[in-house]
Amino acid sequence: MEDNKINKNDNEKPGKPSNFIREIIDRDLEQGKNNSRVHTRFPPEPNGWLHIGHAKSICLNYGLAQDYNGKFNLRFDDTNPLKEESSYVESIIKDVEWLGAKWEDRLFYASDYFEQLYEWAIKLIKEGKAYVDDLNAEEIREYRGTLTEPGKNSPFRDRSIEENLKLFEKMKNGDFPDGSKVLRAKIDMASGNINLRDPVMYRIKHAAHHRTGDKWCVYPSYDWAHGQSDSIEGITHSICTLEFEDHRPLYDWFLDQLEVHHPRQIEFARLNLNYTIMSKRKLLQLVQEKYVSGWDDPRMPTISGLRRRGYSPESIREFCERIGVAKRESVVDIALLEHTLREDLNKRAVRMMAVLRPLKVVIENYPEDKVEEFEAVNNPEDESAGTRTIVFTREIYIERDDFLEDPPRKFFRLAPGREVRLKHAYFITCNEAVKNDAGEITELRCSYDPESRGGSTPDGRRVKGTLHWVSAEHAVDAEVRLFDRLFDKEDPTEGGDFLKNINPDSLEILTGCKVEPGLKDAKSGEYYQFLRQGYFVADSEDSTPDHPVFNRSVGLRDTWARIQQKGAK
C-alpha cells in the first residue's frame, strides 16, 4: 500500500506550481464561463526592446494558453505614434519567437481596431456617455482634483450630443490643433478612483503612425483601446501588471457600456531583479548615452542581450517558471537566473579547452617533433555527445592562474616541484619557472611521466589538480569578453542616480586567448563550456573564423575563488 502510494507520486509528472491566476481560471472554467475557452495575449508597446521582465509575462500568458489548451495572441499596443517605431515591432517579434511562444496566425495591432474604436466612441457619445472637452491639459489637471479632493465638472461636460458628434468628427478630420480638445468618458469627477474622473479616450495628434500613416489625427488612449482590443480578440483573461489594478474599474466600465464580450483583467507583480534595471526609459538612456553598445549588449537584461550573451530560451523559461507568479512585489536574486542557465547548459554544452591568459609550458623530456592524439569526452553529462580528438605536443599553454611560485595551502595547482594532471593527457611536474628581466614569469619548464598517459598511472598515485591546456602549435587565437554585472549596487537606483552605480568593470576584453582548433568555426547558437571556466558562445555580431570572439555567458561555480575570498576577509 505504502509503496504503491510512493510509486504513484513518483510517476506523476511534477506539474507546474499553481498560482492565484490558475485558481481564477479554474474557477471560471468550473462555472462554464467563456464556453470553457482560455485565450490570453501578450500586448507590448513597440517603444523599446523586450527584457527579462517581459519574458515573465510572455511565459505566463503563453504557458496558460498551452496548459489550458487555449490560444495566445501577440498584439502590439500601438496607440501612441510619437513613441512607437516599426524597428521595435521587428525586434519584439524576433524575441517572442525566440523565447518559443507561438501566436500562429494571431499577430495583431491595436491599430487594427482604430475604426471599430471610433465607431464605439460615437456610440458612447450618442448615449451621453462621452463628450468633447475644450479644456487644455493643464486645465484638465486642475479640474481633476487631487488624491484627497474630488474633481469638478468641466464646463463643457454637458454639451449636446449633436455638438459632441460634430466636434468629434472634426477632431478626427484634423480640424483642430494638437492638444486643443479631447474626447472624455462621462463617469464621475468625484470618484475616489482618479481613473474614473472622466478619463480621456481620444487625444489629437497630427502625427504619422507606423502602420496607419496619417490616416488618423486622433488616437485612442490606453484605457480606451486596451479592453476593447481584448474584447474584439475574444481574450478571456487579460493579464497585466499591478499598476493597472486601479484601471480595472474603468476597463470594466467601458466593456459594460458597450455590452460586448467582457474579458477578466488580472494583475500580477512584475519581475524585479537585483543588480538590474528594468525600466525601458533607463535602458533606452543606457543605449542612447552609449554606456552599452546597444539594446543587445550582452550586459543588458533585454532578451536580445541575454541571447547574445549566451542564455538559452530554455533557461529563461525555466527561470520564469521558478520565480512563480504572485501579487506581492519582490526582487528576485539574479543568482537564480544564472543557476537556471548553468543547469541547462551543464547538460548540453560541449566541453572545450580554452586558455584565457596563456602561460607557455615546455615539457623538456617530451620529443620535439612528437604529436600525440587523445580522445576527449565532449560532455560527461551526455554520452551521446561523443568524443573528439585533441593533440598534445612538447609546448603547450596553461592558465597563468594555474601556477604559483609560492602557493598557499589548499592551492591544488602547479608550483615548483608539484605534479598535476593535464586533462585527458599526462601528469607533469614543474621543474623551473623562467623569468624575464622584470621578474615576470615567461614560461615553465616541466617534465612529464610517460606512464601517466590518459591521466592515470600504474602505481595509482594521486594528484590534487587537473588543468586544462592547449597545444601551442595547434591552438587558435581568440578574443574573449568577460562580463560582470552592469551595476555594482543590488538596487541600481540607490542614491537616486542609477548612472552613478554603473560598474566600471562590467566588461573585460581578453585578446590572445588560446583555444582548441575546433572552436575556430563556432557559431553563435552553439553553447560551449570552456573547461573549468564557464559557459561561452561565439558573439553573434563580431565573431568570424579569422577572428573568433567568445562571450562568457556565466562562470562555473568557483570553489577556489570562494576559498580565496574567505581568506581575504
Added chain:
RNA sequence: UGGGGUGUCGUCAAGUGGUAAGACACGAGCCUUUGGAGCUCGCAUCGCAGGUUCGAAUCCUGCCACCCCAGCCA
C-alpha cells in the same frame, strides 16, 4: 487626508482551520581525470497586538509597514 494593493526563511514562493512544501543563496561533509557536475545533511512559527477555537500562517478586531494612482504615456 481619498482610492487600490501587499505583508510566510537572506531571496523568491507553496499553504485556503489540523499542527510551516519546494527552489535559489548560505554552511558542513562525501565523491570527482572540470576545485564543474552529482550526492547527503543543516537552515523560518508565518508584520505586530488582542480575540474566536480542542486546535489559526489560515477566521474576527485593532494597529503598523511598504507599494501604486492626480500623463491628452502604457
